[in-house]
Amino acid sequence: MRRSTRLAALLTAGILALATAGCGDEDEPNDDPTTGSGGDSSETADAPESDIKVGMAYDVGGRGDQSFNDSAAAGLDQAVEEFGFESEEGEASDGEAETQREERLRTFADAGYNPIIAVGFAYSASVAKVAVEYPDLSFAIIDDTASCEPFDGSDPVPNVACLVFAEEQGSFLVGAAAALKSEAGHVGFVGGVQVPLIEKFQAGYEAGAKAVNPDITIDVTYLTQPPDFSGFGDPAKGKTAAEGMYQGGADIVYHAAGGSGGGVFEAASEAGALAIGVDSDQYNTADPSVQDVILTSMLKNVNVAVYEYLTEVAAGTFPVGTNVYDLSVDGVGYSTSGGLVDDITADLDGYKQQIIDGEIEVPTAP
Amino acid sequence: MTPRVTKLVLGLSAPILALLMAFLITSAVLAAAGDPVGEVWGQLLSVPETRNVGNIIDNATVLYLSGLAAAVGFRMNLFNIGVDGQYRIAAFVAAVVAGEAWLPGYLNTVLAVLCAMAVGAVWAGIAGVLRATRGVSEVISTIMLNAIATALVAYLLREAAVREAGSNVIATKTIPEDSRIPNITISDGPPVVDIYGFVVLAVLAGFLFWFVLNKTRFGFDLRATGRSTTAAVASGISVNKMTVAAMMLSGAVAGLVGLPILLGSSFSYGSTFQSGLGFAGIAIALLGRNNAVGIAVGALLFAYLNEQSNPLQILVGVSPDIVAITQGTIVLTVVISYEVVRRYGVRMEQQAVARALEQERDDERAEVKA
Structure with a gap:
């Protein structure tokens, strides 16, 4: 039956293509790549006992994506070890229905998990819906405030904590670092997907660079537009975009493009220029061959947010409402590994203090 | 068996064969990955709630x-x-x-x-x-x-x-x-x-x-x-x-x-x-x-x-990919089993035709002798 053989081959190709595309969603590298494939997080023998069961719903990629999800997982692991929680994890599959995200949360809820943490803004609508169905349980969502500050002005869902980051503040600092280090007075920004979240990175970066050098030229490009999220996982696209900027005269490029960032580093290495990493200290996670081009990294400590949330849970209080992790609590920051910014840390820390004191207000939209 | 019954049996045997094969292959994958085979099937075959x-x-x-x-x-x-x-x-x-x-x-x-x-x-x-x-x-x-x-x-x-x-x-x-x-x-x-x-x-x-x-x-x-x-x-x-x-x-x-x-x-x-x-x-x-x-x-x-992908992950603790593997296996086994059954049916038909021809020839010989 030739027709069926041909079809089966096509199907395989289609599924493979989907799988590859899916790997990229929502990548934000993390300094603690865990190779585990999900499942139970077993307690260590001497861990304290606790009857709290934490349910963790990851975005596409799940634990082991060396990225955003992994950073959240690191926070969970730390809390599990310290407080003796029981924990279970579930992850999204690419192209799943909205009902599947909701069911993931409900399955946790019905199995007695409390609190339930949703990782990533894809859960925005499902957390808002399911949290209302289970008013006695506590939910947390990372990178989204729809439940805590509804757009239509209605009352917030009372049992949801929204953990968000002041990415613009960390980006301001690396923008300042770029401007201080740029000899050409020309820098670049590569965003993964043009969603408001990534525009926050761009806005802060531009503000920081201009604070140092008002005449600086800043190239900006985004790899893909939603609903195409492949820009978070396509190093080839990242490389092409950065190559263009280096050839155009930029000498430092900042990427907020998750897995595509590897291509930006390659381009920098080939152009003999510098690049800035994102989310975790990429000096430690990037390929050693491109380590020396990484000027600094904008740190977004998802693990800190998860850990602190669970610390409060362990103490018996379930946080609710919006919780912003900014410079003042080290929710964001910049890295110094590699030593390339050692001579300007005084300037950067000066800006940091000004932001914390409110003397500088960093814009959140470009 | 009358031809109609044969056709019915053949028609039913294809999907049954396919599901049986898919069941065996998926179980083998689960066993190879060290997952609890029994629990997975218990969850997969459980009656879903109304929602x-x-x-x-x-x-x-x-x-x-x-x-x-x-x-x-x-x-x-x-x-x-x-x-x-x-x-x-x-x-x-x-x-x-x-x-x-x-x-x-x-x-x-x-x-x-x-x-x-x-x-x-x-x-x-x-x-x-x-x-x-x-x-x-x-x-x-x-x-x-x-x-x-x-x-x-x-x-x-x-x-x-x-x-x-x-x-x-x-x-x-x-x-x-x-x-x-x-x-x-x-x-x-x-x-x-x-x-x-x-x-x-x-x-x-x-x-x-x-x-x-x-x-x-x-x-x-x-x-x-x-x-x-x-x-x-x-x-x-x-x-x-x-x-x-x-x-x-x-x-x-x-x-x-x-x-x-x-x-x-x-x-x-x-x-x-x-x-x-x-x-x-x-x-x-x-x-x-x-x-x-x-x-x-x-x-x-x-x-x-x-x-079933969520309960499998959360309640049984296996990777949700097992669902994709099961789905893929079913598609493949369906294609293969229909082909196997079709070929078997064709062979049966050919044998039936051959037998009928043989019978005819025998009859002819018998007539000639007579």
């Missing part, structure tokens, strides 16, 4: 339409791999049209549905025209059109989107309440369980699929062209016209795929709109043997397995 039944019917509705769209092409030997792009671009256009609400109430809904079908038909029609006039393989062109649809929808979504400050979800305008298709309540609860009202339209689409393909001149022409182009030409069918018509029909059905979601639950097209439904549809059409009822069974089976 899960609702989800299964909802997802199956969407998958069914996708399967039908692919099957229209398959019946004419056309491989419409582009259902994925067709449904996304159609759902986007329908979302914009319905969101703008140029017409009141259900007129708006009807307009949106018609627009979706038209857009799907046109998008698939491009591949049909290329095939008919330039001989471009529809496999290649539809795959390319999928990529173009992705980029085009991304661009247009930015233009048409309404942004809520601070939200990361980019979506078209919300469809007004009086243009939504009301859900059907299947359990008064608690919890109250609804299914998409669109399920009625999906059933209707399935009936029309059967009727048009099996009971009309057009359907006969389409199937005839699929079986043998030369025979079709000889009987006066314009193959080029049929190619374009079949692709457009397939695309029009593909245009419906995203609508149950759009008009029944999401009410807007945004960055979290479900993707990849077109590829699932190809598998389901294959599973359902391009038959309206078979596709429904396939869609329900896939939706049922998808629904």
Whole structure:
């Protein structure tokens, strides 16, 4: 039956293509790549006992994506070890229905998990819906405030904590670092997907660079537009975009493009220029061959947010409402590994203090 | 056994053989991965709760339409791999049209549905025209059109989107309440369980699929062209016209795929709109043997397995990929077992014919002797 053989081959190709595309969603590298494939997080023998069961719903990629999800997982692991929680994890599959995200949360809820943490803004609508169905349980969502500050002005869902980051503040600092280090007075920004979240990175970066050098030229490009999220996982696209900027005269490029960032580093290495990493200290996670081009990294400590949330849970209080992790609590920051910014840390820390004191207000939209 | 009984036994043995093989292969994969085989099957074969039944019917509705769209092409030997792009671009256009609400109430809904079908038909029609006039393989062109649809929808979504400050979800305008298709309540609860009202339209689409393909001149022409182009030409069918018509029909059905979601639950097209439904549809059409009822069974089976993915992860602790592996295994075993059974049937027929000939010859010899 030739027709069926041909079809089966096509199907395989289609599924493979989907799988590859899916790997990229929502990548934000993390300094603690865990190779585990999900499942139970077993307690260590001497861990304290606790009857709290934490349910963790990851975005596409799940634990082991060396990225955003992994950073959240690191926070969970730390809390599990310290407080003796029981924990279970579930992850999204690419192209799943909205009902599947909701069911993931409900399955946790019905199995007695409390609190339930949703990782990533894809859960925005499902957390808002399911949290209302289970008013006695506590939910947390990372990178989204729809439940805590509804757009239509209605009352917030009372049992949801929204953990968000002041990415613009960390980006301001690396923008300042770029401007201080740029000899050409020309820098670049590569965003993964043009969603408001990534525009926050761009806005802060531009503000920081201009604070140092008002005449600086800043190239900006985004790899893909939603609903195409492949820009978070396509190093080839990242490389092409950065190559263009280096050839155009930029000498430092900042990427907020998750897995595509590897291509930006390659381009920098080939152009003999510098690049800035994102989310975790990429000096430690990037390929050693491109380590020396990484000027600094904008740190977004998802693990800190998860850990602190669970610390409060362990103490018996379930946080609710919006919780912003900014410079003042080290929710964001910049890295110094590699030593390339050692001579300007005084300037950067000066800006940091000004932001914390409110003397500088960093814009959140470009 | 009479020939009719033989045919029935053969027909039933194929799907049973397929499921049995899929069961064994999946168990082997589970055992190899060190997962608890018994617990996994216990969970997979457990009776779902009412709310899960609702989800299964909802997802199956969407998958069914996708399967039908692919099957229209398959019946004419056309491989419409582009259902994925067709449904996304159609759902986007329908979302914009319905969101703008140029017409009141259900007129708006009807307009949106018609627009979706038209857009799907046109998008698939491009591949049909290329095939008919330039001989471009529809496999290649539809795959390319999928990529173009992705980029085009991304661009247009930015233009048409309404942004809520601070939200990361980019979506078209919300469809007004009086243009939504009301859900059907299947359990008064608690919890109250609804299914998409669109399920009625999906059933209707399935009936029309059967009727048009099996009971009309057009359907006969389409199937005839699929079986043998030369025979079709000889009987006066314009193959080029049929190619374009079949692709457009397939695309029009593909245009419906995203609508149950759009008009029944999401009410807007945004960055979290479900993707990849077109590829699932190809598998389901294959599973359902391009038959309206078979596709429904396939869609329900896939939706049922998808629904088990969360409990499998959370309650049993196995990777959700096991669901994808099971689905893939079922598709493969179905293809193989039907082929095995078909060959077995052919051999039985040949043996029967040989025996009959032998008998005749013996009889002749007996006559000669006499």
